[in-house]
Amino acid sequence: MIANHLPAIIPLIFLTSALLIPLLGIWKKSFVYPVAILSVLSATCLSVYGFIYVLSYGTINYYFGGWAPPIGIEYVYDPLSSFVAMVINIVSLFVLIHAYRIVPSDLQGRETAYYSVVMLLLTGLNGMIITGDLFNLYVFIEISSLSGYALIAVGEKRAPFAAFRYLIIGTIGASFYLLGIGYLYFMSGTLNMNDLAEILPLINDSPTVLVSLILIIVGLGIKMAIFPMHGWLPDSYTYAPTTSSSLIAPIGTKVAAYALMRLLFFVFGVEFFSIELPVADMIAVFACAGIIFGSVMAMAQKEMKRMLAYSSIAQIGYIGLGIGLANPFGFVGAVLHLLNHAFMKACLFLVAGNLRVKAGHSNITLMDDTFRKKYPWTMAAFTVAALSMVGLPPLAGFFSKWYLALGTIENSRWIYLAVILISSLLNAVYFFRILEKVYMKSTAEDKAGEQTLKIKKDEVIPSMLIPVIVLATGLIVLGILNVVIVDQIYKMMPAGF
Amino acid sequence: MFEFIAGHYDYWFIIVLLIIGLYGMIMKKNLVKKLIGMTIFQASIILFYISGSIKADATVPIITGKINNGDPSAYINPLPHALMLTAIVVGVATVGVAFAILVLIYKKYQTLDETELIERMK
Numbered sequence: 001m002i003a004n005h006l007p008a009i010i011p012l013i014f015l016t017s018a019l020l021i022p023l024l025g026i027w028k029k030s031f032v033y034p035v036a037i038l039s040v041l042s043a044t045c046l047s048v049y050g051f052i053y054v055l056s057y058g059t060i061n062y063y064f065g066g067w068a069p070p071i072g073i074e075y076v077y078d079p080l081s082s083f084v085a086m087v088i089n090i091v092s093l094f095v096l097i098h099a100y101r102i103v104p105s106d107l108q109g110r111e112t113a114y115y116s117v118v119m120l121l122l123t124g125l126n127g128m129i130i131t132g133d134l135f136n137l138y139v140f141i142e143i144s145s146l147s148g149y150a151l152i153a154v155g156e157k158r159a160p161f162a163a164f165r166y167l168i169i170g171t172i173g174a175s176f177y178l179l180g181i182g183y184l185y186f187m188s189g190t191l192n193m194n195d196l197a198e199i200l201p202l203i204n205d206s207p208t209v210l211v212s213l214i215l216i217i218v219g220l221g222i223k224m225a226i227f228p229m230h231g232w233l234p235d236s237y238t239y240a241p242t243t244s245s246s247l248i249a250p251i252g253t254k255v256a257a258y259a260l261m262r263l264l265f266f267v268f269g270v271e272f273f274s275i276e277l278p279v280a281d282m283i284a285v286f287a288c289a290g291i292i293f294g295s296v297m298a299m300a301q302k303e304m305k306r307m308l309a310y311s312s313i314a315q316i317g318y319i320g321l322g323i324g325l326a327n328p329f330g331f332v333g334a335v336l337h338l339l340n341h342a343f344m345k346a347c348l349f350l351v352a353g354n355l356r357v358k359a360g361h362s363n364i365t366l367m368d369d370t371f372r373k374k375y376p377w378t379m380a381a382f383t384v385a386a387l388s389m390v391g392l393p394p395l396a397g398f399f400s401k402w403y404l405a406l407g408t409i410e411n412s413r414w415i416y417l418a419v420i421l422i423s424s425l426l427n428a429v430y431f432f433r434i435l436e437k438v439y440m441k442s443t444a445e446d447k448a449g450e451q452t453l454k455i456k457k458d459e460v461i462p463s464m465l466i467p468v469i470v471l472a473t474g475l476i477v478l479g480i481l482n483v484v485i486v487d488q489i490y491k492m493m494p495a496g497f
Numbered sequence: 498m499f500e501f502i503a504g505h506y507d508y509w510f511i512i513v514l515l516i517i518g519l520y521g522m523i524m525k526k527n528l529v530k531k532l533i534g535m536t537i538f539q540a541s542i543i544l545f546y547i548s549g550s551i552k553a554d555a556t557v558p559i560i561t562g563k564i565n566n567g568d569p570s571a572y573i574n575p576l577p578h579a580l581m582l583t584a585i586v587v588g589v590a591t592v593g594v595a596f597a598i599l600v601l602i603y604k605k606y607q608t609l610d611e612t613e614l615i616e617r618m619k
Contacts, residue, residue, distance in 0.1 A: 135580055135583070138587075139583060139587065142587045142590070142591070146590055146591060146594050149598065150594060150597075153597075153598045153601060160601040160602045160605065161606075161614060161618070163598050164528060164598045164599065164602060167591070167594065167595050167598065168531055168532075168535055168595075171535055171538075171539070171591055172519075172522065172538070175538055178542055179542050179545065182542070182545055182549065185577070
């Protein structure tokens with residue numbers, strides 16, 4: 001019964017609580033957090049149930065107001081969209097559990113508005129995933145982006161300027177996307193994705209369709225921060241409060257990547273963007289440039305959050321590379337990396353937040369071996385996530401890189417294979433820099449003698465520690481279960497792949 | 498050639514508007530002027546949709562049997578206009594958020610000039 005309405009219920013839960021939270025906040029502030037966490041929890045449960053339901057009974061199509069697709073707006077809950085919805089809801093659940101203490105201390109007295117905007121962000125992201133209508137997608141892109149700007153602007157002193165830059169660049173991206181679907185609409189007369197996928201083969205020799213494809217790729221590319229369009233990302237992630245950056249970094253750019261995948265693979269079709277036009281090659285080239293650029297820039301950073309921001313640019317490059325390869329292995333690699341990277345980046349950004357709370361900074365140059373004694377569990381979680389980013393075999397990060405590497409071999413793109421291998425090395429360099437400072441004996445200890453042994457454990461409170469540990473354990477579990485997950489991802493592929 | 502330019506003159510104006518908007522966003526140093534550039538950019542896309550759905554001698558899409566005898570070719574497609582109403586609302590919301598952020602920036606740095614702002618951030 002409930003399953004048929006699932007596609008509409010998930011965004012509606014967030015929208016309702018986004019409106020409910022300010023009203024409750026006027027009455028009693030202590031109700032705000034429980035409402036927020038309850039709505040995320042129920043959306044998570046529903047999306048897990050939805051994923052299992054879709055796998056066993058097939059796609060759910062929801063028609064708004066009962067109007068059939070070409071006229072009405074359709075929400076599609078197929079294996080791919082239900083999978084991505086499940087991933088982002090689970091990650092945001094952990095981030096919100098972590099937010100319990102850190103949001104009141106980061107934003108004194110402004111929690112009500114903050115949680116309301118967080119709910120709006122999740123409305124937008126879930127809507128972007130589930131919708132099957134091009135213009136609806138634009139509206140949800142704008143909902144998630146606008147709340148993203150607000151979430152970033154409440155951070156440190158420099159945050160508003162970073163948010164303003166993001167706003168200008170992000171609006172250009174969304175406008176390009178809108179222009180692109182305008183071209184498509186005037187050519188085909190439809191905005192429904194499934195309908196368009198059927199009409200496009202008849203008209204895809206027209207230059208208008210070509211221009212619209214380019215505009216859509218540029219527009220969504222800005223939102224997902226693929227290499228030449230990443231300018232807004234480092235500042236926004238660095239200066240945003242912990243909860244904002246750990247919400248937006250793992251899932252914000254991923255959802256834009258998902259939207260690009262949805263449009264390229266399911267609407268335009270693999271043949272059109274990889275064989276008839278060399279667009280896929282261009283995406284792969286830019287993605288490779290982004291992988292190298294992001295990794296090299298990450299090595300040069302002294303601030304942990306800024307380093308993670310640059311590493312995000314590199315990791316988005318992996319997803320872009322998977323899209324650009326346009327073969328089944330590349331698709332599996334991209335979807336798997338979407339899942340793995342969401343868990344890894346959430347874990348790493350939460351660790352950076354924990355260090356900022358306890359040590360007062362997350363500056364890499366100031367880290368020393370006292371960290372491993374003061375924060376044993378936080379640093380252990382960091383180590384697992386860092387090793388996963390590097391791509392050590394039992395951990396999740398290895399397997400997505402493995403499938404991407406298989407994809408490059410299948411297309412005989414040896415340069416891309418070299419890029420994947422080199423970037424793993426570069427990842428190792430910038431993460432081992434921290435691990436070396438924390439776990440190897442430092443010179444400071446030699447001077448201080450036995451004094452360092454007396455350092456007491458000073459771990460963060462459980463509400464901030466448990467999500468980090470669960471996410472780190474999740475990386476091991478995802479790595480071990482990767483065969484099961486990949487089997488499901490094969491079911492998500494577009495027909496005729 | 499002349500027909501290509503003259504026949505699409507409304508699109509040429511839209512392209513000029515688009516470029517003015519981009520120029521404002523990229524080249525202007527004052528943040529408010531950047532924002533004005535952004536609204537011009539959005540307006541040009543709204544105009545693109547409107548001019549794309551223009552039809553000469555057509556009327557409102559209400560089928561009564563009395564206007565145009567219900568002949569479908571004499572009606573305008575209302576969908577682009579409805580879409581653009583939504584896009585205008587989105588644009589207004591964007592400008593609202595942008596002004597709120599500008600107020601925050603001004604409170605913290607007492608300036609809205611980009612070069613001066615970067616100077617004061619150091």
